[in-house]
Each structure stands twice: as structure tokens, then as C-alpha cells.
Amino acid sequence: MAEPPRIVPPLRRKVLPPAPDRDGPPLNAAQADAASHGDTPLLIVAGAGSGKTRTLIHRVAALIRRGVPAGRILLLTFTRRAAQEMLTRCERLVGAASQQVQGGTFHGVAHRLLRRFGPSAGLPADFTILDQGDAVDLMGLTRSALGYGDLKGAPRSAPRFPRAETLLTVYSRHVNTGRPIADLLTDEWPHFTAWAGDVERCCADYVRRKAERNLLDYDDLLLSWALLLEQAPPIAAQIRALYDHVLVDEYQDTNPLQARILRALCPDGRLTVVGDDAQSIYAFRGASIRNILDFPTTFPGTRVVTLEQNYRSTAPILETSNAVISRSRERYSKSLWTERDGGEAPWLVTVRDERAQTEFVVGRLLELHEQGTPLREMAVLVRAGYLSADLEIELANRRIPYEKWGGLKFLEAAHIKDLLAFLRVLENPRDEVSWYRLLRLLPGVGDATARGAIDLLARHAWEPMSIGAVGEPGGLRVPAKARPGLAALAALLDGMRRVERGDRPHGPGESIRLVRQLYDPLLKATYDDAPPRLADLDQLETIAAGYPDRTTFLATLALEPPANTQDLAVGATGEDDALIISTIHSAKGKEWDVVFVLHASDGVFPMARAANDEAQVDEERRLLYVALTRARHELMVTYPLHSYSTRTGGDFAYSQLSRFLDPGVRRTMQRVTVGDDVPELLALPDTTAAPVVDLRALLRGQFGAP
């Protein structure tokens, strides 16, 4: 309990232990071909475990050997984890020179470019970045300001206007794919089509608010990059001149907007992309397989290289994976093969319920650990972050260290967001989202007073003291209870701004310490579990102190948030050897000796909401494929017969085995049962075999309807 705060340094490149394939065997013919390719567009279609990242990095090395300066090579990926992995491995292979290789996520690179070129394109230098949650909050302000909140008089059963989160999803999809709002609604949210005009109105207002308040959301980073390239010729020329070669990993996860950026960035085609259509799992973010399929058309003269040999998994694991993905409707034709013989068939483990699943995983991993597999070489993969909750509790109880990837972030906790709102208002006084958040913290201040205060601020050049002047002519009319809070907030922020204009401004750590004098008492009053939250704030203060200035601190937090703290290992020595628990999305591109895949039931694979749409079901199938192909030697898929449903207040319900594990797939696996009361329930229904009769059709036709 009384652990010292864990220190997360400002995010730089992480130092990892040497990889097992440090130099590795020589590249195979196709890999070498790709690595040594010249200056024309190159598309590498690479299956799971076929060494695509390794090939990409060898290509970087080859370019450097050919005399391309490392600093003029740009490596791009879609996710932070992939970016870090790539840059780390690059460093390991090419040594110090690669330290200058440029790279990161599309969003991260866009941000760097905007800080540099934004001011000459009319973008104020003190903009702040909205993360997902902030953007939803802002959309919420729009939603109620336009009167879509309380539609009074509407019957309870009447369809409701889309929630703020949905509105933002629609808007984001529009930006990332370029498709009109109305079309998106028709295709994916048909129950909202009647409101197309209103949804567009919300999006327009949201865009206007961002501009007025000096705020950029994630999509704006990409969009601005594209616009600079397309519509600001002098700046575009400068940006293009920065890079000789651009290489993109996980290309199947990029969306049309990102493709647009690449087109404008590499008009001469010195571009390499690597991807695997079978691992495309980001359609929900607008990613499109078309990006890969159309690449040779977009970039005439493209050379296509296919990598089919798998170096990662044993033959049985590959056989199961191939069986799963072969049911896909649409894909690049390629089949993975391996020279690695031997190995056990993957386990399909039937357990009674989630508790039994946890017991099995813990028991098995301890067994393997004793046989010599380090914890770090084992991973537990889940469809969604919350699905590992039960396991995490047990691991904590048993003092087994683990590290969790994906799922809820440290930064998404309310108390962290509250604290950061103070800093953001200091950074960007027009930040309406943060103002609203701060004001609502104060006792006696609700929606109306907060909005009134923001109006007042807008009329007084965003001077904090203007909200302290309550009751005076032109001031704010507020409930008496709210006055002390408003005055205190105004005084604090005003004081801090004065100091900032002086010669010795506060560092980020110091700022947090000052802000907490006001915030800590509020926190203690609102939460009954204050101590762990206060500990989080301690840690945030420590992290902040490691940054040179507030601008860097806030931007880094928005784009590269540190791992969460509360869920980190509780083990005595921690860190060095820890089991990995990860969402499948965050596990992409990684591999482990031993992999557990949990909750292989329908409703999870595929997720219940995706089960009615064929395209979404396909994506869910690819997701399972990605999970299975992470394993090198041992793969265990668990399936709980009962699932615990919190929906109905804690009832148990029977669940079905995932439809993706059909009889053909199951033949490639070995069935394992745990516990004694399971066997008689083992007769899994064969849901894929053709039914003897179609009962539903018979029922439908009982009145002789056509």
C-alpha cells in the first residue's frame, strides 16, 4: 500500500533488453528484395510473423548505407506502441545513426510539424490539444447549447437524439474518410438518418467552437497536416524537403485522410508501405483496406513484394490461425507457411465461468514459469480492457507482477483530468472545455452558472478575475453559495498568471503543487476513496517536474500518455519480469512464447453489437486472427460456459462458443477441460452445420405468406 510513487519519466525511447533475433538469420529472398529496393514506390504485403518490421528496418539500414542521411528518413505508424517498437528495433540494428531517424505516429509527427510551421499558417502558438474525452465534452456543450438536450414533452419511447460521444464518432469518421455525414448515417446509424441536418449543425458548431477557443482535436492534427501540404505551397515545399524517404508500417490500419497526407508528402513516390489486409482491425477509426489495395494505382510504378514465410509460430498454431482467417470473405490471397515443425496443437479450454478461467490461467502460467518461461514471455489477450478485471484482482492477491496495455488510461481518471484543466486554462485561456470542467468543480456551481461565467470571461478577454467580480454591475449573478469558490478560483489563476509574466515562471511541477492547494480539498469532499487519487496526483506532480515547460508537458500527455499506475504490478520487485495483459489492439505487432486468449465466446468474439453486420463480423474475425498469431510456442484459448451479466443485476447466463471456432477450426485444436463439473456440458452445439429444418422459415410461412 505504502509504495513510493512510481516514476514515469518523460516519454522518450524506451530501452528494451536485446531481442532474441538481434542480428538473426539472413533475410530470405523476398525480404532482401524489399530491403534493397530502390527509389520507386514499394508495397510489401506481409503476413503475420513474416518479419515485416524486420524487413522495414533492414530497408532503413540499406538506405543509410546508400548514403541517405538518417535524419531524412521518416518512419510512420498508426499506434504509439508500434512506433516505439519500430524505432527501438531500428536503433538496435543500425546503431547510433538511427537515433536521428525521424518517426512516430501520424498524429505525433503532425503535431511536431504544426508547432514548427503552424505560426506561419495562422495557427496561434498556444493552441491546446483535445484528447478523446475533452472532444466529447466539447461536443456535449454544443449539443445542449443548440437545444438538443432536453426535448421536453417527447414521449419516453421516442427515439433520442444521438449522444455527444456518437456525434463525435460520426464527425471523426467524416473527417477521416471524407464521406458526407448523411451517407455515414444511412450506412451505419440508420436510426439517426432523420436527424442528418441536426447532426451536421452540431458538427458545424463543434468546428466553430474549436476554432474560436484555439483548440485542436486529434483529427485536426491530421487534417492540418494535409491542408498545409495541399494548400500552402511554400510550407509544403519546406515539409517535403525534410525527408528523402518515407516508410509506413501497419499500412492496413491507415485511413483515407492519412493516405491523402502520404500522396501529398511523397509526390515523387519515394515511399514504402508495409501491411497485411488480414490484420486490418481499425475500420472503426475509418481505416480502409482500400488503402492497400489501391496503393499501386495511386502510385504508378509500384513494386509489390509478398512475404509468406512465417518465422514466429509453430506449425500447429499456424494451422489454427489459417483456418480461422480462411473463413474471411475478402482478402489478399496469400497463405502462410513455416519450416518450424513440432509443437503442440493449441488448447481450447472449456471452463465453468470466469472464476475458473482465472484459476486456469494463473495455474498454468505459474506452471510454465516454473518450467523456465519468464513472465514477460507470456501474454494474456482480451477483446476489451474490462474483460481482464477478474484476473487482475487474482494476480494482485497472489503478488504476481503484471503490466497492462490498452484499456483505461491513467489520464482518463476524473481527478487527473480535473487537475490538468487548471494547467490548460493557464496555457490557453480560451479553453472552454477546461473552464467548464473547473467551474463545475466548485460547490454551488452548476451548468447555468458555469456557462454564464464562460460568457463573462469571453467578454473580458478571458481574464480570470472577471469571474471573481460577482454581484457587481456587469458581473455575474450567482447563488450565494457559489461565490467563495469562484473568488478563490479567480484569485488562484490570476496570481499564477501574474507570476508567469514575471521573470521566473513556475515549472509544471510547481504549478501542480500550487493548484492542489485549491483542488485537494475539493477532491476530498467529492470522493470517498480520496487517498489513492491523491497518490495519483503526487505521481502526476513528479512526472510533471521532469518536463522543461508546460507546453511540452501538456502536449506529450495528450499524444503519448504514460501507462496507468493503479493497475501496475503490485509484485515485490516488479517491473523486470511481469506478465503482459493486453487488449488485442494494443498487442498488434508483438509476439510471445505463450499466449492466452480469454473469453472466446459469442458476444465477445464477435462483440454483440458487431454481430449483425457482415463487415464488422469480418473485422472481429481478423481481430481473433491477430490474437492467435501472437503466439510462438503455446497458445491457449479459454471459453467460459457461464457468463456473469451485470446488466440483469448479477444473473448467470449461458454463453456460446465463438462462432469463429467452428468444427473445422476445432479439429486443429485440442480440447481441454478444467474442473469436475464441466464435462457433461461439453457437447458444444455445432452452430455452423446446415440445420435439418429451417424452423424459422416454417413458422414464418404458417399463414401461407409468400
Place this chain on the structure above:
DNA sequence: ACTAATGTCCTTTTT
């Protein structure tokens, strides 16, 4: 008029 408390429905994945 406004805030605070209560009730109801839906609950993914990442930047």
C-alpha cells in the same frame, strides 16, 4: 431559476 440527487439505459478497440 438553478443545483443536487435520483432514475434509466447501454457498456469496444486508439490517436
Place this chain on the structure above:
DNA sequence: GGACATTAGT
């Protein structure tokens, strides 16, 4: 458990 709507309370 969180977002949102509704009701109770000042």
C-alpha cells in the same frame, strides 16, 4: 460505472 434525462430540493 458513466452519460443523460428527470425529479426533488433550495
